[in-house]
Amino acid sequence: AQKITQTQPGMFVQEKEAVTLDCTYDTSDPSYGLFWYKQPSSGEMIFLIYQGSYDQQNATEGRYSLNFQKARKSANLVISASQLGDSAMYFCAMRDTSGGYQKVTFGTGTKLQVIP
């Protein structure tokens, strides 16, 4: 079974609109962390936001917020007021303990394109 699932290979959003990128995860580890990274065409991975499994509130970082629904095992990224510079690949990732050590697993990514 996939540990991290991103079901949207590509998304379009109008500039200044909000967009939600989906992510579901699967783990039996009670302590885990969820991340979102942005990868522009240049290749670098830019950390956006983090949510711990025990965090009571949804994480927010500027225009980014994480809609964490623990019971549904989902961690969707919401980008508000989209900008042209938001066009990039977005990866959801999870850190949990597997095989005795901590490991981060990435989803397959969603390509977001912001339309002027």
Added chain:
Amino acid sequence: GAVVSQHPSWVICKSGTSVKIECRSLDFQATTMFWYRQFPKQSLMLMATSNEGSKATYEQGVEKDKFLINHASLTLSTLTVTSAHPEDSSFYICSAREILALLAKNIQYFGAGTRLSVL
């Protein structure tokens, strides 16, 4: 956020030669660093976990003798692709984990990546 420097950003080499890629955490100490490989339009695949002062832990299917990892200090890990062949051409990205114990966060920051082309 923390800064991870990766060098070189692009390397072209002849088949059979070895290539070394460096990964440095610039403003924090990283007891653990990670090496990933990414094929075009695909996700990141973890190759190995590099622990300072000990042997790296390789993922299944990754050849230890092919991809040599050294983590000699708390700020530097190196990946050496030995006897490189065209099929080793890929985008290699390192990351370092900053442990913020008080905040119970372990955040991985990434280098800018290295594009390796083997002719």
